[in-house]
Each structure stands twice: as C-alpha cells, then as structure tokens.
Amino acid sequence: MTLTTWETLAAKKRQALRNSIPPEWIVPEHLLPPDSQEDVTGFPESSGWFTPEELAITNSTALELLPKLASGELKSETVTRAFCKRAAAAHQLTNCLSETCFPRALETAQKLDTHLSQTGQPIGPLHGLPISLKDNFNLAGLDATVGFVSHIGDAAKSDSALAQLLAKAGAVFYVKTNVPTAMMIAESVNNVFGRTVSPLNRNLTSGGSSGGESALIAFKGSPWGIGTDIGGSLRIPAACTGIFTLRPSFGRFPTLGCRSGMPGQEAVQSVNGPLTRTLDDLAFWAKTVVDSEPWHADPRCLPIPWRETALETNPGSCKLKIAVMWDDGLAKPTPPVSRALRETVEKLKAKGHEIVEWSSVDQDEGGRLLKRMFLADGGKAIRKEIERSGEPWMEELAMYETATEIGAYEYWQLHLDRVAFQKKYLDRWVASGIDAILCPTTPYSSVENSKFKHVGYTGVYNVLDYSCISFPCGIKVDSKIDSAPGDTYEPLTELDRTIQAEYNAEAVHGMPINLQLVGRRLEEEKVIAMVKVVLDATS
Template identity: 40%
Template sequence: MPHWTALVAEKKQRQLKSIPQEWLVTPPPPSTLDVTGFPESCGLLNVQEIEITNSSVDVLLKKLASAEWTAVDVTTAFSKRAIVAHQVVNCLTEIFIDRALARAAELDDHLKKTGKVVGPLHGLPISLKDQLCIKGLETTMGYVSWIGQYAEKNAVLVDILIECGAVPFVRTNIPQTLMWPESFNNVFGRTTNPYNVSLTPGGSSGGEGALIALKGSPLGVGSDIGGSVRIPSAFCGLYGLRPSYGRVPYCGARNSLEGQDSILSVFGPMTSSLGGLKVFMKAVVNSKPWLKDPLAVRKKWDEDEYDLADHGSGKDLCFAIMWDDGVVVPHPPIRRSLEITKAALQKAGHKVIDWKPIKHKLLEDVARDIWNAASAEDFMITTSSTGEPVIATMELDDADGVAASFRPRNGGVTAYQLWQVQKLRQDLRKEYIDHWNTTASETGTGRPVDAIICPAAPFAATPHGKNRYANYTTVWNALDYSAAIFPVTTVDSTLDGKQPPHNFYDDFDKDVYEMYDPEKFKNAPVCLQLVGRTLEEEAVIKMTEIVDAALAAAK
C-alpha cells in the first residue's frame, strides 16, 4: 500500500478529472469573504440556468412535471452551479454528472412518451452526503483507507430516490469519522461557509450545507447523530429536518460507529426552500422503505398529523422557547433571533411560554459515553491500513488541541458499564416525556406545549476549529425527538453588540461568551430549531411552516 498522501494525491487528481473542464472558472480573491453572489456573477450560468437554480423545490417539480423545463436542463443548471460552488468552498467529493444527465434524459423520454412523471421527485437533482453508496462509485467518507473501495450496489435510500424520479448528481464533503460538527478530512480537505469563508459551514453534513447555500443543489440528504443535519443547516441559512430513528432508511450506507445502535444516526433533508422538507419526507416514507430496510419504521406519511390533528388543528398553538440549556448561554444574535420569533408568533395569535430544560448536561454526557465506548478503536481500526492520522483538531493552525473535545479521551468501557449508561438514558427519556406532559397546566390550550423553539447552537457559524459545543442539537438525538431548522436573520454588528458578562454556568460557558466578536461572525446566518416529539415529523414540518409564515408576515 503506498503512503497515504500518495493515495490522496491520486484521488484528488481523479476528482479534478470528473469536472467538465469548460466549467472551471477563476475564483474570487481570498480576501472576498462572502461568495454567495459568485455563481451568478462568474459568467458560467446563462439566464435560464440562473432562474432554474433560484427556484424552490415546489416550483421545480411543477415545471418538470409540465415539461416546461426538461430534466436535462434542470440537471445541467444545478450541475454547473454545484461545480462553481465547489471551486469557492470545496464542498464536493464524488462528481458524476454524465451519469446524472443520462438518467435525466431517460426521465424526459418517459414523460414525452407517456405523459406521466416517473414519481413524486421526477427530474429533481438531489445531492447526497458522502455516506450514501452508489453502485460503481467510491464512498470514502473522508477516510484515506477507503479510497479504491467501490460500492457493489446502491444504498436503500438511493434506490428509493431514483424510483421516485430524483436525479443524484454529486456527493458532498464531511469530516473524517463524521463525528465532528465541522467539515475537514485528509482526502478532500476543508469546506468553508459561503456567507463568510473564514467561518465553518458546520458538520458533519457541511458539504451539503455549503452546496445548498450556494444553490448548487435544491435538496440534499445529510445525516444526523448529534446535530449533523441541523448544525450545517443552521450555519448555512437553510431548512433541515432531523427525523426520528428509522423513519428514513439507512441500510446500505457507510457510517462510523457501526453496530452502536443505542443513539442512531438518521438521514434527513436539507434545502433552501421549506417545501422541500415535506416533498422529501412524503416521497420517501410513502415508498414503504420498511420493505427494503429491516430497521425502517412502518409508518406512511400521515396527512392528519400534518394537519396537526393532535395539536388543535393548528389553531392557537402554544410554543415554548428555551432561551438557554442551563449549560451554555447563547451569543447575542441567537438571543435576538429568539426574541424575533417570539414576537412574530404572538403577533400571529399563538401563545409562547418559557421552556425549562432539565438535565441537558447529563443527556450530553450519556450520549458521549455511549459513542465513546468504542469509537477510539473504531477510528484506529479504520485508519490503520494506510496509517493516516486521526484528525485531532479542526483548527486552521493546528493550535493547542483545545478544540479536540469531539475525540474520545479515554479507552473503552465494559459491556456492563455500557448497559448502565444506556439504562440511564432510558430513564432520562421517561423523565423528559413526563416533564413535557406537565406543561399542559401552563399552556391554556388543554394540551402540553406543541413544540419547543430553541437555538441550534449557542453561536452562529464559528471560525474554523471553534465549534466546540453541539449539545443544543445532541440532546434531541439522545431523546429521539424530531427537529427542524428554519432561518431567522443574520449577524448584525449594530444590533448584536457584545453584552456585559452574565453569571457564567462554568468556565466553558465563560469561554463561549469570550469568543464572541460581532466582526468575526459577520454576515453569518442565524437559524433556530423547532423540536417536536418522537416520530412527529409531519407535525414538526407543519409547525415549522407556521413559524416561517409568522416570521415572513412580521417583517
């Protein structure tokens, strides 16, 4: 086996060859922090391609179904924009545009001959996180040791998306091991945030976040074990959904920590248009994934749940705002976004109360103990064949290793010790559901709180290497609650000045406070999270639509 750097050089060369050479452009100078306007100003996309790539998922599907736009035209437009995006933020891994265009041509031919679409996602280009195996392509997942391993068949979700008429066309970058809320690996390097390239797009679905923010894809699939759909969605100004375990099939995809089935990773949609969440979930769950994946939940799309049958049919909802989690106090832009959302919901006629978080630090510790039970061994075994180093920090200058909080610091535990942690988690889940139910006495609706609105992180997108706290998302993975991300505003140095010190929970809370400088976080999107209960995807999507409409009406 050659030295691992030679494998990387060869892989990068093959990636470059997979890009149509006529689509290479001259990127803006490094001093340009905001590159969101570059795809439209670079000169590669024509007027129609700009219109296509700026369209919402709902509009795209409508025009594809009516043959106003062909699948080939739409796939070409997003492919070109994705390649431009990659040249400015380094967001792609596998690029297979020829294969995508051949698929798009088949769809156009079918529509022309039959007058019928292939499925609910007919002609829609969909990007995929670099875990979702596609027959004949490598799935390295950021590991040098997995270069040269070609998939013999598609992941179940890929098959379902293709059956629904979708057109997979690129896969996107991640951190080595996936277990980090930023995106850097030894194979493809670092992905940056298009709103400010000095900031991270988050992780582990950071390539998806950056690509969709630049409108290089209308809809992507990320995965989420501790926030990996929601953090990049929040850092990149997108909508995203973390479904509960088993709602979206995972079978046939690659992963870290395989065999750990207490706190599971889940696939979920990421998109720049809210309608994309419903379109994706409805298409996937109505395809009966439980017939192809033994761990998929047997639950079709439930229109009654989407109509909020369990939530007063959506009239006079009561939302609870969690201002902080009792561990880390959010930065001023996050606080302002919570206040904006509260005011918008009250103006729309909904009730808003405060959420009292319980045991969030303990839930974080439990999640980490479960993952760390064997993760060091998992990473070591995976990297051992090539000797590539396990990345210890996402810092640009490989500084002091302080940020290495997402790597296990201790050895494994016994099976019995792991069982005790898992039992504690079960007990905490029961305690939390009881806590939620007691809110019925505060809401005035006769029901408990309909949904929780909270930060997705205590900060907006951080400088590279500084995203050191993920428990605003991880806690809901530990509880298996469905949660969505929605955009609210952007960091504004005038409105979001540094506040006087608060009473710090501990030194870590103080460190997070001290890292805030409105100029460093300039132009970063600010999003929030809406949390429902287990397997409440339909209701969570609908309530997110209600919050989104309230925010739009209040502007």
C-alpha cells in the same frame, strides 16, 4: 496501504475529484473571485459565466422545477447540466464535493426525458430532479470515504436503500458531498479532501457533518440535498448556512446501505433527512419518502403512513403552547442568537400563542449520555481506520483518541440510563402539556473555521430521538446591535466563557440565524406544520 503514504493517496483522490469535472465546468481563472472575497453566493450572477437559462433553473426551488420537469416544459438533461455546472463552481469556491458522477447523471436524465416523450408520463413524483447526497450514501462505483484515507478506492457495490427509493421516484444523482473524518466533527474537515467553508462567508464554517451539503445548497448548486444526523449533523450545517432541515425520529426514513464512521454503534441512531432552501420543499420530500412505503425496503423502517395534522387542515384556528429554552445551562447562545430567540418569542406571543419556560435542568445529563455512547468502544472504530492508512488524528477527534473502552455489562447499563433519561424527559413534557420546545440550534449564527465547540443543543434530542427542525427565523446578525458580552458577563461554565470570549460580531455580521423547533418522537408531520405556524407568526 504500506506501499505509499497517506498523503499520496489523499492527493491522488483530490486530483481524481478535480479531473472528474469536465473542462467546460472549470471556472476560468480570470473569473475566479479573489481568495479574500468572503461571500461568493453572488458569483453565478456577477461572473457572466452562467447563461440566463442556467441561472433561472438553479435559482428555482424543487417545487418550482418538478411541475416543469413532469410536463416536459424543462428537460431533465437541461436541468441536470445546469446543476452539475453550478455544483462544480460551488466546489471550486468552497471545497464542498467528495464525489461526482456526471456521466451517470446525464445518462439517467436522458433516459427520463426519453421515457416522458414516449409515454407522456413522468417516472414518479421526483421525475428528472437532480438530488445531491452526503458522502456516506452508497452509490455503486463511487467511494464513500466518510473522511477516512483508508476508505479511498473502496467503491460501493450497490446504492443505499434511500438512493434506490429516490431513483424509483425519478431522482437524478450527480454529486456527493464532503464530511468530517468519521462524520464525528461539527465542521466538515478531513485529511482526504480538506475543509469545506460557507459560501456566505468563506472565513466561516459550513458546519458538520453534513457541511458539504449545506455549502452546496446555500450556493444553489443543488435543489435538494440529503444528509444524516447523529448529534446535530443536519441541524448544525443548516444553522451555519441559513437553510432548512428535518431531523426525523429513527424509522421514518430508510438508513440501510449507508456507511457509518462508527459502524455498529446503535445506542444513539443515525437518521437521514433533507436539507432545503424552503420549508415547502422539505415537507414535500418527507411526504414523498414516506409515501413510497420504505418499510418494504428497510427492515427498521416503521410502517407509519404520512399523517395530516389539524395544523395543516385548519392552521388559522390553532394556537400552540411552546416552551422556550433560552439556554442549555452549559453555554448561552451568542448575542445574535439570543436576540433572534427573544424577538421570535415576542412575535409568537403577539399572535396569541402560549409561551412557557422550559428548564435546562436535564440537558447536561443528556449531553453526557451522548458522549458516553459515542466513546463506549474506546475510539476503536475510528482508530482502526486511522491506523490502516497512517493518517494523523484530527485535533477535533482527541476525545476518541484517548477514550477507554467499556465492557458489555457497562454498555447494557448505559442503555438503561438512556431509557431512564428518555422517560424522565417524556414525563416533564406530558406534565407541561406543550406542543414543542423552541430553542437555539447552536450557540452560534455561524462561527469562524475551527472554532465550533458545542453540540449540546442538538445532541440531547438525538438521545431522545425527537423530531426537530432547524430553520432560518428571518433575522440576521447586526454587529452594531449584537455586540460581545462585556466584562461583567458571568459565564455558566468554562465552555461558556470560551464561546463568549471568542464571539466576533464583525466576523458574522449579516449571517442568517437559525432556531430549532423540537417535537416529540415520530412527530415529523406535526413539527413541519408547527414551523409553518412559527414562520407565519414572525413574517
């Protein structure tokens, strides 16, 4: 690292990424939208650069593609090429990728096509489907920098456990996606690749830390993406781009072989989950992973098979008892999110579901626990990597830069505090008899780049290890209705004052709004089924 500067290393890495895109997938300069164009999701259709077949393939959902791939109606090589091209375009417009492995993808796809033609049988339930991965999933031969300059050139020796499982099911890997430094910022920005923006509006963030995935999927450069979540890193990007995600409880999906931004930090566990454009795609992915019995590959996976719920077998007769948390006591949601929550609640009531209030009394404690766990090492894990390369600290990581390390005894006490908090929250839940909590995913629909400030709505449920889904509720921001709070607004906290003061209705006009449905620990099947009920009630 001392032979060159961090800037040179980062520049070389960015150029290598650019060079990995074949010339035929570089968008001709005369077709590129101007930098001033905010929404670029229509580029594939409007540019004329994609063939009708490429558009038909990449506009399809995973569940629409899989039967055609399994039958041979579509070749995996054809589908893979289409998504490689669209992912390349997405990167050129949003800066969403960190790695490509196009030759590996095409070779894999060709082998899958040959196997199908010779045997008449698909490899597995994901036969031939391209799947994108967040940067921290190890793939042999590729870096997993997780936003650190110090990890450039430190290529993985083998694939992560989840990647191996998905490959056995027939998946094709073709790209990895950008994350923030250490994956500990709610927007995807780092000193290696820079900032990823939302394809729906490039002035807005795609969220973090799985923001490269959310940008790619919203652009339809991937039918399925896999990200991770330690404080909201799946749910926040999903909310910023209007897609679906599942934050599972630890142990349902394998995490072995993923690179961490703070390795060894296990007071709050990082989990893997899908990012999709439809709930059906999400449900199929989750069931497929569990049906593969991942507990044989990852020693920390729980041997729990996929469990059908009464909501799935007889959805029409099931009425839910849902607790609504209107705010977390620290920062109220911005006006469009509050409106979306109100309207969703009214529609649920109209369908006969029971709605009760959920107090935010415990949310502050949960948020403080999360912060204490993240900072327990005094920022050493992050500092070590930053000092190795000499790259500057990101402004968003200031609390890690100034943190003070605690001792082993204090760390043990922190674990005791965590369990006591989990027990208190559980007791409230059981006493209330609720099925789920409905609340904002974030205070924002989305927000301008560099202005995301509060992860409390998601992070508390990481401390609790609850199953959560962030889902688009079908409502979009309307700047005429969702005007900023007036001078008479009384903020809950200084944080709330700042968030409301910075709210810009015109900047987020037309953006989709996500809400969050929270189930109890290890209730992945139930929370998926409950979101289906909510969407049915609000459609």
